[in-house]
Amino acid sequence: MRVNFLDLISAYQELKCQIDTSVSRVLSSGSYILGQEVDSFECNFAKYTDSTYAIGVANGLDALHLGLKALDIGIGDEVIVPSNTFIATWLAVSQCGAIPVPVEPNLSTSNIDVAQIEAAITPRTRAIIAVHLYGQPADLTPIFKIAKKYKLRVIEDAAQAHGARYKGKRIGSHSDLVTWSFYPGKNLGAMGDGGAITTNNSKLKDNLCLLRNYGSRIKYVHEKIGFNSRLDPMQAAILNVKLNYLDEWNNRRRDIANYYLKYITNSKITLPFVPDFADPVWHLFVIRHEDRDKLQRTLLREGIQTLIHYPKPPYLQKAYRSNYSSSSFPVTESLSSTVLSLPIGPHLTMQDARTVSEFLNFLA
Numbered sequence: 044m045r046v047n048f049l050d051l052i053s054a055y056q057e058l059k060c061q062i063d064t065s066v067s068r069v070l071s072s073g074s075y076i077l078g079q080e081v082d083s084f085e086c087n088f089a090k091y092t093d094s095t096y097a098i099g100v101a102n103g104l105d106a107l108h109l110g111l112k113a114l115d116i117g118i119g120d121e122v123i124v125p126s127n128t129f130i131a132t133w134l135a136v137s138q139c140g141a142i143p144v145p146v147e148p149n150l151s152t153s154n155i156d157v158a159q160i161e162a163a164i165t166p167r168t169r170a171i172i173a174v175h176l177y178g179q180p181a182d183l184t185p186i187f188k189i190a191k192k193y194k195l196r197v198i199e200d201a202a203q204a205h206g207a208r209y210k211g212k213r214i215g216s217h218s219d220l221v222t223w224s225f226y227p228g229k230n231l232g233a234m235g236d237g238g239a240i241t242t243n244n245s246k247l248k249d250n251l252c253l254l255r256n257y258g259s260r261i262k263y264v265h266e267k268i269g270f271n272s273r274l275d276p277m278q279a280a281i282l283n284v285k286l287n288y289l290d291e292w293n294n295r296r297r298d299i300a301n302y303y304l305k306y307i308t309n310s311k312i313t314l315p316f317v318p319d320f321a322d323p324v325w326h327l328f329v330i331r332h333e334d335r336d337k338l339q340r341t342l343l344r345e346g347i348q349t350l351i352h353y354p355k356p357p358y359l360q361k362a363y364r365s366n367y368s369s370s371s372f373p374v375t376e377s378l379s380s381t382v383l384s385l386p387i388g389p390h391l392t393m394q395d396a397r398t399v400s401e402f403l404n405f406l407a
């Protein structure tokens with residue numbers, strides 16, 4: 044491959060000394076569940092995200108699931124979700140026995156179209172999940188306005204948006220709960236699974252600490268029917284190292300994105316649009332092209348690896364399709380058939396970005 048989509052090995056190589064030291068510190072500590080490494084990451088991540096509390100959990104899906112549980116979302120409740128998202132956003136709602144109610148994206152940003160939310164609200168609606176897709180914040184202010192009017196809770200799925208800003212303020216505490224994934228390929232990635240929830244609400248924080256740990260605060264005393272979903276201390280130790288580099292690595296992503304935005308001039312390609320309120324962190328750089336599949340094959344022949352986020356929306360997946368009608372989501376379908384994610388990441392070189400851009404322009 045001439046240009047890989049994402050280079051996780053170089054990410055490890057750059058920080059190898061510090062990561063190895065932190066992992067061996069955990070191994071020698073004899074403390075392998077929660078404990079000091081997790082406490083310290085929670086403290087650092089809360090500070091980074093401009094929030095009061097961070098609660099480390101096993102992965103991003105659990106962060107959403109436990110978050111919804113902490114808000115008492117349950118059987119028969121309806122939760123508004125983007126039709127255009129990774130399926131985890133929907134699965135968390137279903138795991139609570141609640142019903143995901145999809146709302147179409149805005150074609151230019153790919154994030155939830157706030158103008159279509161009110162039409163999806165029913166007397167059973169309890170919450171809205173805003174997803175900051177591709178690392179670009181969704182438009183939160185109108186969502187909060189609707190939530191207030193209908194007395195709904197708001198959760199942000201920030202699995203792709205570590206470090207992003209909405210109207211100048213870091214994503215992390217704009218709404219009731221913000222959920223995070225540290226899946227290896229995310230902007231802040233562990234070396235295995237990991238996740239967190241951030242909030243400014245101390246009651247929700249207490250509740251989440253119980254839910255992730257068998258409903259227990261004191262060993263063998265159980266206040267709730269909880270889960271086992273704790274952030275692993277080995278991962279917390281690695282995340283503590285990587286958090287120090289997040290801004291720098293996000294800046295490198297931004298440089299690549301700015302290069303693409305400036306130098307890809309092929310008129311058949313639609314480049315990503317960034318609204319004034321958003322400061323994205325470019326988890327993905329997603330272009331659109333009418334003949335996407337052919338473009339992807341042509342790029343691959345040149346050794347340029349691309350991916351599709353996402354080829355099939357949740358409501359068309361076998362897991363959900365019997366409950367939803369495909370004809371209701373034309374924008375989502377148009378996106379899923381035209382989007383293509385170009386290589387981006389902190390270890391892509393400017394020469395790589397140039398190779399990709401020049402080839403895309405050459406195709407004309």
Ligand SMILES: *Cc1c(COP(=O)(O)O)cnc(C)c1O
Nearest residue numbers: 102103104129131202224225226
């Ligand atoms: C990655 C991701 C998740 C799930 O995170 P995991 O840690 O893989 O469970 C949820 N939502 C979105 C938008 C994601 O990109």
